[in-house]
Amino acid sequence: MENHRLMPTSPVSKRSSRLYSLVGTLKDGRLHRAEDLARDLGVSVRTIYRDMDTLAASGVPIEGERGVGYRANAAISLPPLNLSKMELEALHIGLAVVGNGMEGDLRDAAESLSAKIDAVLPEDATAIEQGFGFAVYPFANAAQGLRHLEPLRAAVRSRQKLSLQMSDGDTRDVRPLKLDYWGRVWSLLVWDETAGDFAQIRVDRIAEVSLLPGLFVEEPGKRLEDYENR
Template sequence: MARTDRLFRLLQAMRVLPAPVTAARLAEETGVSLRSLYRDIDSLRAAGARIEGERGYGYRLTEDHALPPQTFDRMEIEALALGLAEVRHMGDPALAEAAASVLAKVAATLPDASEQHLFHAVSHVYRPEARYPSGLDMSTLRNGCWRETAVSLRYADGEGTVTERTILPLAIVYADRRLVVLAWCCLREAFRMFRTDRILEARAEATSFRPRRASLLRSYLTELRARA
C-alpha cells in the first residue's frame, strides 16, 4: 500500500473508531507494525493534524486538517443526525458502514460545540428491526447502476414462479414497505420494478449500456408519473 493511502486510511480509522484508539488497534486497521504506526502518527502531526495521546494510552483525532471546516446551524445538524441514523437502520450493511463513515467525517470538520450537537442530537430513529430486511447483497445491483452494466437475475414472481432475467439497473428505490430496483427488463423489453426480496440471485454482466442510464431513468419516471 502506498504511504499516502496508508496515512489516509489511518486518518479514517481515527475518525471512525471510538476514541481513544490504541496503537495496536490502529496498526491492525492499517496493516503496519507498531513502529511504522508511530512514524505515521508523527507524519500526520507534522502535516497539521491535531492528534492527542501517546504510546500506552491511545490516540484521539481532535482536529482534522485533511477536511475543510464545515458550518451547520442547529437544525441542519439535527437533519444530518436523523438522516444518517435512518440510513444505518435500513438493513443494508454497506450503507450502514458508509453512514457511520460520513458521520465521522462531518464530525471531524465541526467546531467542538457543533460536534457535541451532532453526537447528542435530540432527533432519533428507533427501529427494533431493519426497515428493509433482505439477505440479498446489494453491491451487485448498486455497482450495475454506477457502472451502467447489465445484471442477470433469478427472480420469483408473486406466485413463486422463477424466471431468468437480464436487466439494465437504473435506480434503487427505498419505498415505504419494500426495496425495489427500477430497471429496463431485456426479457419483456419494457420498464419494470423488481422487488429485492424476490431476487434469488444477482450476477454482474459485462454488457454496458453507458451512457443511457440517465435518459432511461428519466423516461421511466415520466412513465410512472403518467400512470399516477
C-alpha cells in the first residue's frame, strides 16, 4: 500500500491562522486573559503577547495590557483602498444583491456599508443623494436589472442587434454601443432603430432582452464615435 505523508504546516501559516482565530475571539468585545487565550490555542503566554503586539501594529483596535487582558474596542478597520471602476461596479452589485435578497442583520450591514462607501466617494453632480449600494431606484428594480448586465456586455462586444422589452410595455430594436455607469446607475447607450436616434436606456427599466438575427456593421452617424463627437 502506498504511504501518503502529510506536509507539515509552515510556521508562517500556523501563525496566520492563529492571528485570525484571535481576531475572531476578541471581536466579541469581552475581556480575554492572555493565559486563557494561550491555553485555547496551545501556545505560550509569551506568544500571545507577541501576537497582540502584531495585531495592534496591523491596525486591529486592540486595548488591554499584559496581566489584565485584551479585547477589540471597535469594529475591525481596513486600510484605504484604491478601487478601479470595474471593482466599484462589482461592489455595487454585491450590495444590491444582499440588500434585495436578505433580511435582518445582513441587510442592515449592507445599508451601513453602502453609507460608509458613499461618504468617501468623490462628489458626483449626477448622483442622487442616497446610499451608494441603494442609490436611485428601489431594490426590486435594481435586482431585475442586474441579470441583464452580462448579456448586454456580450452584445456590445459582438455587435449583436437586440430587441428590448421595456418595463412600460414598449419594445425597442437597438444597436448596443456602450454599457456604462452614470450617477451610480447602469445605462446602455444604443442606436435606437425604432426612434432613429441615439438613446441612453437605464438597465433597471429593461424587462427582457432578446437577440435579433444578424450582427450590425458600423454606419456613419450611428457609431459610438458619432455620439461622442456630437
